[in-house]
Amino acid sequence: MELLSVNVGVPRLNPWKGLAATGIDKRPVEGPVAVTAPGPKGDGRVGLAGDRAYDVKHHGGADQAVYAYAREDLDRWEGVLGRPLAGGVFGENLTTRGVDVNGALIGERWRIGADVVLEVAVPRVPCGTFQGWLAREGWIREFTVAAEPGAYLRVVAEGEVRAGDPVEIVHRPGHEVTVALAFRALTREPELLARLSPAQALPEEARELVRRRTGAGRAGRPG
Template identity: 45%
Template sequence: MTAQVLSTNLARPRPDPGGQDRVSGIDKRPVPRIEVFEPGPDYGDGPGVVGDVVGDSRHHGGAQKAVYAFAREELDYWQAQLGRELGNGSFGENLTTTGIDLGTVLINQRVRAGTALLEVSVPRRPCRTFGGWLEERGWMKTFTNRYQPGAYFRVIEPGVIAPGDRLELLAAPDHNIDMATAFRAKMGDKTAARRVVAAGCLPGRYHEELVRIAG
């Protein structure tokens, strides 16, 4: 199956479902296309998608979390587990993909999507907003135990991405750290953290966080 974009999604701002006094951008809805760009380097610099919304500017947005992707195949898995429909964008993703296992993409691998060039960046950490949005007790632990977090991307070259665009994985980086391993490390797996630290593939604060986890 060809790896491609199934749906492009933008936020419909709403009160934070996790109970915080702020708006949230987790409610993403399909749109005909999205335009992506490189935001500033830090969380507070907003999303890398024109017209999108970041509510929690302490933990989202910025260059390392410019664009978020999640696989339709995983939405289908959770749809069956939870017994309810999950439309494209339901997990807060800008790109709903198909034909690609986002857990196996390598950190820092570049991906051509539409007229944009993206680069796999850092793993997601499930948060209270995510749990409140799905209204599932123990959701953060349940989601973590699946070890399929989707993938955040940096924007290397700005451009436009639309449903049906092919996802072309370019040359692999010189390490074997995939997104699932980076996620395990971030969520406290010391063995995974040591592997990721040794590879030196994550930027700044993300690397230092895993140094502490690795002990």
């Protein structure tokens, strides 16, 4: 398991949401990139140096510090879309190889390189910017139905990452809530929400949704 590329956003106009800019145009960078915990959502900070979020209401912050997508899933989408897909084109910061990103458990932790540890937090949910960027009518629905969303990760241990770094799973929680399952429950299949209850590493917003829809009692984050 390894990083194929580390991708940082190039600001560009965002006509699809009526915002001044978007950072969805992620491009591979050479050399090490610093990874730090960005703090709460609201100011555009993300986990990789040189990158940022512009739709600060919906993106950035601790629970969306880093976005990872698997090269294997990009390869499948190449066949569907009929065009090559470079690392970073889905807006991911980390393009991985050999990592089952959608099969990762919520709360699973990855060590990347010597120092960085990231925790799987929540699946990516597609938006109008993503559809506009790919210039494909119906893309939001198509991506959602496929249920291969990739994962947002929070930063547990800071450091530097670079292309070629090994990825090691250093912790797997004792439940069966995968990124793909969480995505299905939070989007098209709300009847699955009750199955997310064991995943206490989900962001508070998602856990509150589970509580409201299932009547589950409040539970704190594990230590």
